[in-house]
Amino acid sequence: MIAAARTILRKDLLIELRTKESVPAMVLFSITVYVLFHFGLDRDSLDGELASGVLWVTLLLAALIGVSRLFAAEREQGGIDGLLLAPVDRTALFVAKAAALFVFLTAVELVAVPAFALLLLGPGLGGAFPELPVVLLLGNVGVAAVGALVAALAAETRARELIVPLLLLPLLVPVLIACAQATEPLFRQDAGPEDLGRWLGLLSLYDVVFVLLSVAVFDFLLED
């Protein structure tokens, strides 16, 4: 199973490296949303609650693009039949897709978070280390697990473009709560972690529940 998952993951990453479809689009989208927030809020620099809210809402909206593109290559070229005919566990497919999404999200954040600090963040990123990367990574695990599940659920429906955002955004509300609350004290002028354990605990609980759940139900999607 691990070998199959690794092969599918390598295929997805290779396609992304060659076509450069999802990650650059997500980065571009994030930066555009910062510009929108700049004008929408009419503020040159943000801190505290507003900063962490803007950052997380932007990242989750950017994740939407990655999720709706997750099965795009398979769908457009009919590759899904090949994958389904191959004698590998569906779990391998889920693990590979979730891992690909995780890599995409991390790659996007490597650019989008510094860009946020440059464009909008008042206090700078200095006070946010090393807590912010931990929050980002735990958040990515949750988004990747739920995202892969939602992508597979929506892949076979007619109204795909409609289902993905409508389904994904409410499911990500707990992630937004935990990540935004954990990040908020790191973006204050007197930066420092506060109540970090509680939010990381909530995020980990969410991650564990949705990874296990997705592995359990993924077998029933993408059949025949």
Added chain:
Amino acid sequence: MYSKGLAPLAAATAVTITTAFALVFFYAPNDADQGFVQKIFYVHVPMAIVALCGFIAGGLFAIRHLRSGDSSWDLRSYVAIHMSIILGLGVLVTGAIWAKASWGHWWVWDEPVLVSFLVVFLLYCVYYPLRFSIEDPSRQARYSSVFAIAAGAFVPLNFVAVRLAEAYTHPRVLSQTGGDLPGDMRLTFLVSLLGMALLFVTLWKLELTAKHASMQLKRLRNRARVAA
């Protein structure tokens, strides 16, 4: 097949709901600080509890469907979620009325239960577009079940998350619906809860019967067309 015991159940529902309303208006005292308006509590809270239980039941039926492959469990899950969404709309409306009457605003963001309920309600509303944009019946049943299970697991998680977020800014000492109700209010509440639960089950069975009958009718019509 689904209509077994529907008539006595409907009768029991009618009796319990009537008793509950009689208790609400003539037996339960007016609340000391909120007055008469607090009586909406006997509709709002049972409705919310029953709707959430319906969502969870939808998830459990969906698990049975995926385990057994029997599409009648999918129908049960679908109708349970359908009924819960209708009750959910009632919960949001009565919640807003209560909030307006007792706090002066139609919507209060620092009431964690109401906010969580909104998120859950928004999620479950997507059940319809998801279900009806899949044409193949067995795939429709399977995908809807996966949704019902994921959303069912999301319900408690979301409540924890929203409560933590609100507790962070607004510490809450006494819970509004906690076990500290005086005896006569508690009795009224429990009868209302029972009435609402019976109403849910009755409507659920009725809708199942209706859906099943219309499916059979369609099948018969198709057969008649093929024969002709």
